[in-house]
Amino acid sequence: MFGFSRNVFFTGLVSFFMDVSSEMIYPLVPLFLANVLGVNKSMIGLIEGIAESTASLLKVFSGWLSDRIGQRKNLMLAGYAISTLSRPVMALAGVWQQVLASRFVDRLGKGIRTAPRDAIIAESTETTHLDRAFSFHRSMDTMGAVVGPAIALLLLKLHNNNYTMVFWLSMIPGAVAVLIIVAFIKEKKRAGVVAERPRLTLKHFDWRVKFFIVIATLFALGNSSDAFLILRAEQAGIPTMVIPAVYLMFNLVYSLSAIPAGIAADRFGMKRIILAGFILFAGLYYGFAVTSTPRAIWLLFGAYGLFMGLTEGIQKAFLATIIPPDFKATAFGVYATAVGLATLPASIIGGLLWDRVSPAATFYFGAATATLSALLFMFLIVACRKLPASMRMI
Numbered sequence: 001m002f003g004f005s006r007n008v009f010f011t012g013l014v015s016f017f018m019d020v021s022s023e024m025i026y027p028l029v030p031l032f033l034a035n036v037l038g039v040n041k042s043m044i045g046l047i048e049g050i051a052e053s054t055a056s057l058l059k060v061f062s063g064w065l066s067d068r069i070g071q072r073k074n075l076m077l078a079g080y081a082i083s084t085l086s087r088p089v090m091a092l093a094g095v096w097q098q099v100l101a102s103r104f105v106d107r108l109g110k111g112i113r114t115a116p117r118d119a120i121i122a123e124s125t126e127t128t129h130l131d132r133a134f135s136f137h138r139s140m141d142t143m144g145a146v147v148g149p150a151i152a153l154l155l156l157k158l159h160n161n162n163y164t165m166v167f168w169l170s171m172i173p174g175a176v177a178v179l180i181i182v183a184f185i186k187e188k189k190r191a192g193v194v195a196e197r198p199r200l201t202l203k204h205f206d207w208r209v210k211f212f213i214v215i216a217t218l219f220a221l222g223n224s225s226d227a228f229l230i231l232r233a234e235q236a237g238i239p240t241m242v243i244p245a246v247y248l249m250f251n252l253v254y255s256l257s258a259i260p261a262g263i264a265a266d267r268f269g270m271k272r273i274i275l276a277g278f279i280l281f282a283g284l285y286y287g288f289a290v291t292s293t294p295r296a297i298w299l300l301f302g303a304y305g306l307f308m309g310l311t312e313g314i315q316k317a318f319l320a321t322i323i324p325p326d327f328k329a330t331a332f333g334v335y336a337t338a339v340g341l342a343t344l345p346a347s348i349i350g351g352l353l354w355d356r357v358s359p360a361a362t363f364y365f366g367a368a369t370a371t372l373s374a375l376l377f378m379f380l381i382v383a384c385r386k387l388p389a390s391m392r393m394i
Helices: 006-036 041-069 073-091 096-123 127-158 163-169 171-184 207-222 227-235 240-268 270-290 294-311 314-320 325-356 359-385
Strands: none
Touching: 006 041, 006 073, 006 096, 006 127, 006 163, 006 171, 006 227, 006 240, 041 073, 041 096, 041 227, 041 325, 073 096, 073 163, 073 171, 096 127, 127 163, 127 240, 163 171, 207 270, 207 314, 207 325, 207 359, 227 240, 227 294, 227 325, 227 359, 240 270, 240 294, 270 294, 270 314, 270 359, 294 314, 325 359
16 A cells, blocks of 8 residues: 555554544643643653653563564554543543553553554565655654644634543544554464563673663753643743644654654764754753743744754664674663663653752753763764774764
């Protein structure tokens, strides 16, 4: 279908509809917590930190379990169904604990489905067409992230900022995603081989891998939840009903800049693009700290979309150039776990700084950790240049 296998095409549709569902909700959650339930920023940080770290940690386990039991579609279906079932919990929420439960369940589903879904795409595609298949999936996913906030914006305007209605209606695209899996995804039959339990260890890697994971983890420690960016937008005077439009613009810039960023990485080198990403993040977080006007918020969200386009995937691609071929899955698992663990304290620190120091302090902290990450990465680049030619990175 359109040059793709059946599974790749319908998996793209699944991700499109689920992202529409998720992004109808995500930019509204911090506003709902702060303005309707009266939750402080420390608690909002805790809720988002728990949610995001849950997804990151489960991706490693879900991939191992999928290999071990020889199941892809059922785990994928379970993950998408679990996320869809989190929507009523959000719609009925009257206290922050219910919002936490909804976000936790939603991210639980994401953690369960991601690795089996990617495995289905890989197993349904010829090796020579893998880049095209995953690019198609990424584009469908990102398009959902554009359409979702647009629908939320329209619903808020039509129904006088009725959060609950948006939360309920977000179930519809989620249910469509689940039905597509049931009706159209076909799992490839495999021999019943029990996979050996993967071992998450760094003993197979040299100092370059370990040092880069430390840098990525440090950066993640200052990269608090995007919920704080949304709250900062409201604080700067952007009306609640317009905030989904700001988030839509962020996703649109992210989507449009991703492919040019990949081309730039091929031309100028991944190391330069990663370093530019660290520096850009430090600059835009400093901007969020000092800004006080809606116009500046729009510009900063656009720059943040550019940052995501520059860095999403390129750090993993760089990591792949410095790890032994036989241990790539282990390295990516350790990387995902380290960065995932950092998301919880990152959001807690962001919330505490917002409540106990100032909103600007949250972003000053992120700018500082990004600057330190850039300096450490420059040290890594210089140190690697002194290695023998056979040991240098690509």
